[in-house]
Every structure is written in C-alpha cells, then in structure tokens.
Amino acid sequence: EWVVSGRGAELVAKISNERKAGIYTVDIFLSGSSTMVTQLKPYGYLDQLPPSFILPEVTDTSLWYEGQHFDDKEKYIFPFLAYVFPPIFINTDIFKAEDLKSYRDLLKPQAKGKIILADPTTPSAALRWFAVVGGKIMGHDFSRELARQEITILRDERLSVDWVAKGKYAIVIGVRPDPVTEYRNAGAPLKLIIPEEGTWLTGGPAVLSAINKPPHPNATKVFINWLLSREGQTTYSKANNVQSARLDIDTGFLDPLIVRKPGAPYFNSENEEFLLKDPENLELARQIFGSLLK
Numbered sequence: 001e002w003v004v005s006g007r008g009a010e011l012v013a014k015i016s017n018e019r020k021a022g023i024y025t026v027d028i029f030l031s032g033s034s035t036m037v038t039q040l041k042p043y044g045y046l047d048q049l050p051p052s053f054i055l056p057e058v059t060d061t062s063l064w065y066e067g068q069h070f071d072d073k074e075k076y077i078f079p080f081l082a083y084v085f086p087p088i089f090i091n092t093d094i095f096k097a098e099d100l101k102s103y104r105d106l107l108k109p110q111a112k113g114k115i116i117l118a119d120p121t122t123p124s125a126a127l128r129w130f131a132v133v134g135g136k137i138m139g140h141d142f143s144r145e146l147a148r149q150e151i152t153i154l155r156d157e158r159l160s161v162d163w164v165a166k167g168k169y170a171i172v173i174g175v176r177p178d179p180v181t182e183y184r185n186a187g188a189p190l191k192l193i194i195p196e197e198g199t200w201l202t203g204g205p206a207v208l209s210a211i212n213k214p215p216h217p218n219a220t221k222v223f224i225n226w227l228l229s230r231e232g233q234t235t236y237s238k239a240n241n242v243q244s245a246r247l248d249i250d251t252g253f254l255d256p257l258i259v260r261k262p263g264a265p266y267f268n269s270e271n272e273e274f275l276l277k278d279p280e281n282l283e284l285a286r287q288i289f290g291s292l293l294k
Contacts, residue, residue, distance in 0.1 A: 008035030009123070015045060015211065027214040028223060033207040034123050036077045037275040040209060046076040047212040052221045058228045065245040065260070071207070072272040079203025079270040080228055081237070082245035084258040087129060088173045088193040089161070089180055095170040103138050103195045111171060112149050116164060118174035119155040120285040121293065123278065125204070126174035128269055131281040132200045136267055143288050153292045165190055176204060177258065181241045192257050200267040201260070204242060207270070 003011065008031040015026055029040060040046050049070075053059045061068040071077035090100060095114070099105060106115065118126035134143040152169065154160045161179045164172040165188035172180075184190050208227070214220045226232045233244040243251055243259055251259045260266070269275075 007123070008032060009039070011035075012039045012043075015040075016043070019045075024211075024213045024215050026211045027216050027220040029209045029211055030205070031207060032123070032205050033071050033077055033079060033203060033270055034127075034275050034278050036207060036209050037071060037272050038278060040211075041072065041074075041076055045211055047210045047214075048075050049078050049208065049210055049224070050075055052210060052224045053228070054221060055225045055229055057230060058225050063246055063248055065247060066268075069245065069268070069270065071270050071275065077207060077209050077272075079207045080233065080245050081203045081206040081240075081242050082201045082260065082268075082270075083177075083204065083243040084194070084260060084266065085125075085128070085132075085200050085202045085204075085269075086177050086180070086192045086258055087133065087195065087199050088171060089164065089175070089190050090171050090193055091164050091167055091169075092189045092191045094167055097191055097193060100171070100193050101196055103133060103142065103197055105195075106171070106173070107142075107145050107149060114170035115146075115149055115151040116160045116169045116172045117146075117151050117153050117289070118157055118160055118172070119153050119293070120174060121153075121282065121290060122155065123282070124155075124174075125157075125176045125202075127278065127281060127285060128200075128202065129174035130285050131274070131277070132267055132269055134284075135277075135281065136200075137197050140284065140288070143285075147288050147292060151292060153289060161190075177242065178240060192255060194257055198265065198267070200269045203245070203270050204240075206236065206240070206242070 018025055065082045120126040120130035134140045157175045158179045160172050160175055161183055163169050165183045180190055233246045233249050237244045237249050
C-alpha cells in the first residue's frame, strides 16, 4: 500500500499519531531528506539501512556515486538519486538563453517583472534553491536584490511552469524538473539554464529510510534491495526523468545538462549539517520574500 501526501510533515504526523496508539503500519519512508533529518531521525523512528542491504549489486559501494553517500554518518538516510538540480528554466520565445549566463542576470532590468519563484518559505525544492544559491553560491544580498525584481511567488509548481510555458512570465526558478519535463515533451519552449556559477546535486524526493518496528520486516528488505538494484533504479530514474546515484544506470534519455559531469565541483545538498539549517533558512526566506506571497 502506497500512502501519498503532498508534504512529508503530514506523513510524519500520521506515523506519530499511530505510534502513540501502539499501531505500526509503515515499513518504508520515501521523501525529501529534510523531513528525515529534522523529524524522523530525532524522533527515533528509523532503522539503520546497511543491515538491509543484501544483494551484491547493492552492497558494492563502487557502483554508487561517491561510494554510497548517506545524508548522515549513522546511515539512516540514503539519497538513491544524485541529479543535477536545474535551477532556472526560461521561455525561449520571450527570453534569450544568452541573456541569462549568470545568476546576476536575473537582476537585469529586462528580467524585472518576468520571474516566477517557487515558494521558498515552506519546506520545498525552492527552499533548497534559496539555501544553496543564496547561502552557498551567491550570498543573501543577491536574494534581497532578487526580491526587488517584482517577482511572483507561487506555491503551485505546476501552475508556475504553466504560466511560463504559455508566456505569461519568462523565467521560473526553484521548481522540480518533473512538471517541466511534461510541458517540454508537449512542445513547450522551455529551456534549462545552469548559470556559470554552477548548481548542486540533490536526491529530490527520492531519499530512502526504513521505519523501525516495521509490520513487514522481510518485505521491507526485499523492497529496499529491489529499489536499489539496477532494475529498480533504471525504472525509477526513467519514470522520474532524473539521474540515479548508481553509476551503471543509463542516462541517454536525460537532458545532457542535468547529467553529472566527471570532476565537476557540485555542491552536495544532501548533507545532514547543511539540512539541519533548514529552520534558519526558512526564517530568512520569510524575512526576504514573505511580503511577496499572494
């Protein structure tokens, strides 16, 4: 049974309420890593993952990017994707790619009033965008200048992409790649832009943890090993149009811009120390962009 929720916090609340009543229904948790780092792990709800790794192709660390990278040193939280996050998309009918080579080009007069930013004031891909671009790449003075560009902030990612695809706006930043892929496949003039200052790697919503006291412990191990196998990762990667952290998964179906480049200096955003700053980043994002929320 697959329980789907728009927000990891809602699922954590469900698990917490059940456990208080002595009910254990959850085996596996797949979500963004922030939920696991800031809630599931501190609450003591997780099992270490390596004891569940059985298949040789899963335990062989040489088959994984960075030799099987976990978010935390205790190895409760495993991002099985490691894809290049696409920081900016433009509508090429109304904005030229050559005019957006640097993040600072977002501050130019021709971009004013033409930008949608996904909402960074809630736990989301946009918050990660804010934390990495503002906190690690450009500095938050850049974030403050961006807020003065008459940007529109939307929480609905699909609507954000729809408005840019249809030309209502020219630029969208901080959205996950999957809604963009749908529009691009339908012929929308959307182009990925990775500024010269670079981008980061993420596991997106595909971060794995195992809930302790699982009702189906054997099935849990079977599922984990299938999911992390070559077959499982190929299936997941193609279904979501993102790159696996496994090194033996085909990437020919992906936009070359979002395929990891050997030796490239990506910031790895799947890091417990970095993720524990989410509450601090949320508060700062609300200070900078809160007045623009509609």
